[in-house]
Amino acid sequence: MDHPLLNAFWIMLWFFLWVLWLFLLFRVVMDIFRSHEMSGWGKAGWMILVVLLPYLGVLLYLIVRGAKMGEHDAEDAERREAAVQDYIRKAAGSGDGGAAGDGGDNVDRLAKLAALKADGHLTQEEFDQAKAKLLA
Structure with missing residues (x-):
């Protein structure tokens, strides 16, 4: 019997x-x-193996260097996070029209003031006075 x-x-x-295989191959x-x-010759060797014998090449790569793939992902994520944080610091520091370093110092000082207030070392009035003085 035929079962469509x-x-x-x-x-x-x-x-x-097949889609899963393509995803793994590109990865x-x-x-x-x-x-x-890895040196250039090492990269060339792996590429030749992956292109000429794709199933065996990908399987061997996953066995030999599979743990490094996770490390590369973690390094890339850290690098991207650092770049985002650096961009945020620069953007927040240059918003007052002054030099980026001065604004960055003000942002750091405001963060320290907020931490002191959160810890209970500053009252609301002291915090407001220090904030107004810093932003003036």
């Missing part, structure tokens, strides 16, 4: 496995190129 619903299920399963290729500790 079962055939549709199998076609969708193979399609999703490995991206990791090869962003790896800083």
Whole structure:
């Protein structure tokens, strides 16, 4: 008997496995190129292996350098977070029309004042006076 619903299920399963395979292949290729500790010859060797024998090449790469892929992701996330924080500091510091360093110092001082107020070392009035003096 012919089961068209079962055939549709199998076609969708193979399609999703193919998409998963492409995602994994591109992920490995991206990791090869962003790896800083690998030499150019090492990158070329891995690329030749991945292109000529894709299934074996990707499987070997995951076995040999799979842990490094996670480390590369963590390093990239840290680098992006640092860049975002640096941008926020620069944008907040240059909003007053002055030099970025002066505004950055003011932002740091305001943060310290807020921390002192939160810890209970400053009253609301002292905080408001110090804030007005700092922003003047």
